[in-house]
Amino acid sequence: MFADRINRIQPSATLEMTAKAADLRSKGLDVINLSVGEPDFNTPDNIINAAKKAMLEGYTKYTPGSGTLDLRKAVSAKLKRDNKLQYKPNEIIVSCGGKHSLYNACQVLFQKDDEVIIFSPYWVSFPDFVSVTGAKPVFVKTNAEKQYEPIFEDLEKKINSNTKGVIINSPSNPTGGVWSKEAILETLKIAKKNNLWVFSDECYEQLTYDSPFDSIATLSKNKERILTFQSCSKTYAMTGWRIGYTAGNEKVIKAMSKLQGQSTSCPNSIAQYAAKEALIGNQEFVVNMRKTFKKRRKLIVDGLNNISNVSCDNPGGAFYVFPNIHFFLNKKYKGKIIKNSSDLSMLLLEEKLVVSVSGNSFGSNDNIRLSYAASENDINNALIRMEELFNKIK
Ligand code: PLP
Numbered sequence: 001m002f003a004d005r006i007n008r009i010q011p012s013a014t015l016e017m018t019a020k021a022a023d024l025r026s027k028g029l030d031v032i033n034l035s036v037g038e039p040d041f042n043t044p045d046n047i048i049n050a051a052k053k054a055m056l057e058g059y060t061k062y063t064p065g066s067g068t069l070d071l072r073k074a075v076s077a078k079l080k081r082d083n084k085l086q087y088k089p090n091e092i093i094v095s096c097g098g099k100h101s102l103y104n105a106c107q108v109l110f111q112k113d114d115e116v117i118i119f120s121p122y123w124v125s126f127p128d129f130v131s132v133t134g135a136k137p138v139f140v141k142t143n144a145e146k147q148y149e150p151i152f153e154d155l156e157k158k159i160n161s162n163t164k165g166v167i168i169n170s171p172s173n174p175t176g177g178v179w180s181k182e183a184i185l186e187t188l189k190i191a192k193k194n195n196l197w198v199f200s201d202e203c204y205e206q207l208t209y210d211s212p213f214d215s216i217a218t219l220s221k222n223k224e225r226i227l228t229f230q231s232c233s234k235t236y237a238m239t240g241w242r243i244g245y246t247a248g249n250e251k252v253i254k255a256m257s258k259l260q261g262q263s264t265s266c267p268n269s270i271a272q273y274a275a276k277e278a279l280i281g282n283q284e285f286v287v288n289m290r291k292t293f294k295k296r297r298k299l300i301v302d303g304l305n306n307i308s309n310v311s312c313d314n315p316g317g318a319f320y321v322f323p324n325i326h327f328f329l330n331k332k333y334k335g336k337i338i339k340n341s342s343d344l345s346m347l348l349l350e351e352k353l354v355v356s357v358s359g360n361s362f363g364s365n366d367n368i369r370l371s372y373a374a375s376e377n378d379i380n381n382a383l384i385r386m387e388e389l390f391n392k393i394k
Pocket of ligand 1: 037096097098099100123169172173201203230231232233234239242243244
C-alpha cells in the first residue's frame with residue numbers, strides 16, 4: 001500500500017516515550033518524566049507579546065517561503081552577535097523547526113547511493129533524515145570518555161567514494177557531549193579532504209557550561225560546504241512554535257527554499273514575529289536558564305555517580321546525561337533477565353514511574369538518556385527511585 005520511503009524510517013523513540021509518560025500521568029500516577037527534550041520553562045513574556053502584537057496587527061498571512069526578510073536579518077544579526085558568523089539574509093532560510101531545516105537540507109543534497117556519516121550515539125532523527133532520501137547512514141564510533149568525540153581511525157575507515165556528507169551535533173543529544181576545538185578541526189580537515197558536506201546541528205549552542213561555544217563554521221577558512229543549523233526551540237523555550245533556521249551556501253539555501261515552497265509554503269507567520277523578538281530582544285532568559293541547567297547538571301551527575309554500578313561522565317552541554325548502565329545488562333530483576341537498555345528503561349517506568357529513554361534508540365545499548373529539564377525536586381526523587389530499583393537487580 002505504501003511507498004518505499006515510509007518503510008525506510010522509524011517512529012521517533014523520544015516522542016513515543018513522552019506520549020507514554022503523558023498517558024500514565026493522565027491516569028493519575030506519580031510519574032517523573034526525565035525523557036523530555038525541551039526546557040521546562042514557559043516562553044518568555046516579551047516573545048509571547050510580540051506574537052500577540054503580530055496577530056492584532058494582521059501579520060497572519062503567508063510570508064515569503066524562506067521566512068520574512070526581517071526575521072532573516074534578525075538571524076543574520078544573531079549569528080554575528082553570538083557566533084561571530086557572517087551570513088547575509090539570502091544565505092539564510094527559516095523553517096518549521098531545526099528538524100525541518102535538517103530534513104530539507106538532506107532532501108536537497110543526498111540521494112540513493114550516497115552515504116552520510118553520523119556519529120554514534122546519535123540523535124534519533126539523523127539516520128531517518130538520511131534514509132528517507134534513499135541514502136545510507138554510516139555510523140562512526142566515538143569516545144565516551146572524551147565527550148563522545150570521534151574515533152578518527154573509524155571515521156577515516158568509513159569514508160569512501162560514495163560518502164557525501166557528515167553530520168556533527170555538538171553539544172549533543174543524547175550525550176550532552178561537547179567536542180573540543182581540536183576534534184572539530186580534525187573532523188573538518190577530513191571532511192575537506194574528502195569533499196564532504198558538513199552539517200553542524202547547533203540547536204544546543206547556547207547551552208554549554210564549561211566553555212563558550214564555538215560555531216563550527218568559524219573554525220574553517222572555507223565555509224562553502226558547511227551548513228549551520230540552529231533553532232529557537234531549546235534556546236528560548238519555544239519548541240511548540242516551530243522555528244529553526246539554516247545558514248550557508250546560497251545555492252543550497254535556494255534549493256531548500258524551493259522545496260519548502262512546495263511543502264509548507266512558509267513557516268508560521270506569527271511564530272516568525274515572535275522569533276524575531278527572541279533573537280534580537282533581551283537575552284536575560286537564556287543566561288538564567290543556562291545557570292539553572294548548570295546547577296541541575298551537577299545534581300544529576302553527582303547523584304548518578306553515587307548509585308552503585310552506575311557511572312556518568314560530566315557532559316559539557318545540552319540538558320541530557322547519558323549514564324552507563326552496562327552492569328545491569330543480563331542480570332535479573334524478579335526472575336526476569338534485563339536483555340538490553342530498553343528493558344531497563346521499561347523497568348524504571350513500570351516499577352518506579354521514572355521515564356527515561358533507552359540508549360538503544362540512540363545507537364548505544366550501554367546507556368540510558370535522562371533529561372534534566374526537570375525540577376530539582378523531580379531529579380532528587382528520580383535518583384532515589386532509580387537507586388531503589390538498581391539495588392535490587394542481581
Ligand atoms: N537537533 C537535535 C540534536 C535535537 O535534539 C532537536 C530536538 O530535539 C532538534 C535538532 C530539532 O529541534 P526543533 O525542530 O524543535 O528545532
